[in-house]
Structure formats: C-alpha cells, structure tokens
Amino acid sequence: MTEFDIISLFPEFFRGAFDFGVLGRARKKGLIRVDVHDLRPFGKGRHHVVDDAPFGGGDGMVMMAEPIERALENLLGENRLETRVILTTPQGRVLDQEAAKRLAGYGRIAILCGRYAGVDERVRRHLVDEEISIGDYILSGGEPAAIVIVDAVSRLIPGVLGNEDSVINDSFPYLLEEAQYTRPQVWKGHGVPEELLSGDHARIARWRMKDRLARTEAHRPDLYKKAVRALKKLESAASRKRKAAVSSSRSRKK
Ligand code: ADE
Secondary structure, eight states: OOEEEEEESSSGGGTTTTTTTHHHHHHHSSSSSEEESSGGSBBTTTTTEEOOOOOOOOSSOOOHHHHHHHHHHHHHGGGGGGOOOOEEEEEEEEHHHHHHHTTTTOOOOEEEETTTEEEEEHHHHHHHHHEEEEESOOSSSSSSHHHHHHHHHHHTTTSSOOHHHHHHHHHHHOOOOOOOSSSSSSTBBBBBOOHHHOOHHHHHOOOOHHHHHHHHHHOHHHHHHHHHHHHHHHHHHHHHHHHHHHHHHHHHHO
C-alpha cells in the first residue's frame, strides 16, 4: 500500500477528490491510503496562526516554518525518515511521467500544499525533500497540484490499473493515446477508421500504434523525441542480449 498524507490550509478543497473512478477503487481495495490534514490546528498560539508578513516588507503573507514542522512531526512521527516530503510550488521540478514513476517507488508520501505569497525559505531548505510544480503557470495554491500528484502516482502503483494498461504504459510511457471512437459508426457524415471495424486484432493493434506515433509527433514533438530515444535503447538492449546469447552458445560448443 502507498500512503499519502496531504497537509493543507483548505482540507475541504479535497472533498470527493479521491472518491471516484480509479482512485476511489484503489482506496477501497486498500492499494492506497489518502488522508488530508488541516494545517491550522498546528498553528501558533490561541489563534493558530500559520503565516506572517515577510521580513523586508512586501505583499502577501508567508507560511511559517513552525506550524509545518509541528504538523510533520505529529503526522509522521518516527516514519518521517521513510516518508518523501513534497512541497507543491511553481518553483519545483515540473512533474512528468518519469518523476511520477520515481515517486511511486516510495511507500509513504507527504504533500505540503503551498499557499499565499509563499513559504518560509527554511521550510524548503530544511523540512521538505523535494519541490514539485505541475506546470509552468501559477495556481492560487498547491491544492490542485496535490490532487494531480496523487492521481499520477497512484496509477503507477501495481494493481491500481488493469494489467494491460500498466504493461502498455511501461513500454511506451511517452506516447499519447490513440484516437477512440464509439457508436454511431457515422456521425454527421464523419466516419470511423476502417481498421477499427475490421475485427482483425493484429491490424487494429498496428493502426493504434501508428496513430499513437503520429499524434505524438504532431502534438508533442518533445515527447516523440523521448519515445524514439527510449525505443532505440530498448532495441539496442535486445540486440546486445541476442549477441550475448549467440556468443555464449558458441563458446559452449567449443
Ligand atoms: N502552486 C502554485 N502554482 C503551482 C504549480 N504550477 N505547481 C505546483 N504548485 C503550485
């Protein structure tokens, strides 16, 4: 089981976020646990203050280190060292499929949602393990980013998706999905590729792979380059394996 602990000033934001579809089923099956924790009770003093004005002046408030430290200590305790603590921020490394895969290797992930003008620099330096952005744009807070991270990572946890999907994702992580069609076969004069109607499974599979390659090349040339590099790597590994097998069978014959 992979465990997620989200720490936020707006826990209500997540109501229902993990209840449906793939994530809802994964939680029911006990493959993932997602708990959302309110940062407020860990705030300072009677009023549970969590932020203060920036030193040197400026707009907005800065999230203080102390409430965050208290929250992490209380929620993680002795599991702190085995937990990957993430801060969501536009300054972080941009999440991609590779980063999601790497995160899926951790048993426990805590996600601290950044808010307001920012987070005290000492949180970034001393309390979190990494900073993640979900893209080059500014959100009002890190909450949507936390949902995105939990979703992208959970899909890579064994058992969460059907086996078929996971095998395809493992082999071709950089390709976009092929076009999908459903009934009616002709809609407003627009048809469906005849390959998909052929009933010939090999032909359908060939069409799907061709479509994935073409769409990726057209829409995301950056991903296409990555996919070509990954395919070349796979091919050269397979060819090395073949050569090694041939030479070992030859030396056995000698
Ligand atoms: N907080 C604000 N913008 C963000 C982004 N793009 N990714 C992650 N956290 C954020």
